[in-house]
Structure formats: C-alpha cells, structure tokens
Amino acid sequence: MSNTAAADPRANRPEYVLGAGDDELQRLGLQHRLWSDESNRIWRDAGFGPGQTILDVGCGPGFASFDLSPLLEPEGRLIAIDESKRYIDFLNTEAERRAITNITASVGDAQAIDLPPESIDGAWERWVMCFTPNPGAVVKGVAKALKPGGVFATQEYFNYRALTLAPHTELFEPVKHAIRASWLDYGGDDDIAGKLPRLMREAGLEIIETRPIARIARPGEAMWRWPSSYFEVFLPKIVEEGYLKEAERAAFMDEWARRSEDPNCFFCTPPMVAILARKPK
C-alpha cells in the first residue's frame, strides 16, 4: 500500500495523524474559517441554541468551539473534548483571554465518552471519526449521553479518493496514495461517512438528514489555501515517515506552485457528508 511505510507509524506520533504542532494548529484555524459556513449551517439545522448543553467531540484547539459557545448563551454551555493536551491547553488559555466562561474543555478519548446518560441536548463532530479506529464507540458514547430528542450532527469524509486536481496530473497520484496509506495505517477511515448511518442506527439513533458537501477551489480564492496548507504541513511528515519519496513531494509541489498561478485549473475538495441523527423521544 505504501512505499516504505514505518513498522508502527503511531510510535512516533502520540497524537492524531497530522500531529499537534504549531503548523497544524494554525492550519486548523484557517480550515475552520474556510468551512465555518458549513458548521454554522449544520448547527442551525440541528437546532442548537440558547440554554442547551452541546458536546463538541474532538474539538481540536477550539476554533469552532469559540463560534458555537456564544450561540448557547445565556445559560447554555459547551462541553469540549479532545485527545490532544496541547489543543485543550490552547483552548482553555484562549477562552480565558476572550473571557468566554461557558466552555468546559478537557483531554479525553472520543471513543470513551463518559458523560452521564441523557445529560446533553446535542453533539457535533467534524473530521474526528475519520481518525478514530473505533468510530462505533464514539457514536455509542454520544447516543448514550444525548437526552431523548437530542441531535448528533456530523460532518465527515466519504469517497476521499475523489479529491482531484483539474486538469489531471500523474504527479498527484503518489501523493494521494501516500496520504491515504498513512491515514489508514494510523487507524483512520477516509470513507467513514458511509458507515455512520448504520453505526448511528445500531446506537439507537434515527437519521434525519444526509446531505453532500462538495466544493471547488480555484487559484487565487481563499479556499485554494485549504489544500495548499494541507500539502505544506502534511507532505513533509509523510516523506519523513517513508510513505512518499522526497522527489515525488518536490515534483508535486512544483506542479502545485505552477497550478496556483494558472486560472485554467481547479481543485475538487474531498467529498463530505453532513449527517444528522436524533435520539427518539
């Protein structure tokens, strides 16, 4: 599957596949800004609002948490968990700096949520279950914590392989292959959204909406920075880990630089699906 993959890729990466360094933290901030229209939309569709207690599953450094928590005021609160201590420390420091008092953030495994049963009004998850080896445990933990009538809103990848640089270039192929190999070796699943309806139904939830999310980014547009920043941050890491040859990375990045100046191309972002599921009353 990979070129010369390391025997145990997790050994040198205690946190998730993209790490929790400064570069990834900055990238997550940009990523949230670029996709905040979609997060706002799903929060609205889920009915998240004042007075509710909402769980942000795998909150990262909290860029979305800072947008969601004001929607729950007054009296509502956001519970945020992430496995990265670095991200939770950042979130707590930043919340204090912004004088935000309705977020409770803690380090925890999304696959072992131990909130009291029927204690939350809703939960939101984006780009986390695609990295967890046991997404079923995430869904079960959320389902148990939801009050009857509570909604679990998720935005996850499906058919990630469909990400495309147009016109096609063979130089992208080893890069796509290496990204996927690294991700899967790390216990993730780039098709996770396709499995969520079953996992949700098995956990006693009923699906209320499934909606595709697809975008095209053109050079010069803000969304072009999304793949750019991803390649800049992630490709050197997978070269270091043996998934991609440095020559392949360099050739692709040269091509990407050329494409970034070419108004005749576009980039199809990896497809996602928004899925909303409700706990029956």
Ligand SMILES: C[S@@+](CC[C@H](N)C(=O)[O-])C[C@H]1O[C@@H](n2cnc3c(N)ncnc32)[C@H](O)[C@@H]1O
């Ligand atoms: C791509 S980031 C998404 C962050 C945030 N949900 C967002 O949409 O901006 C993935 C996050 O999942 C977290 N994560 C991965 N596996 C986890 C697990 N088992 N439990 C808790 N957090 C996890 C990572 O630490 C990282 O912050």
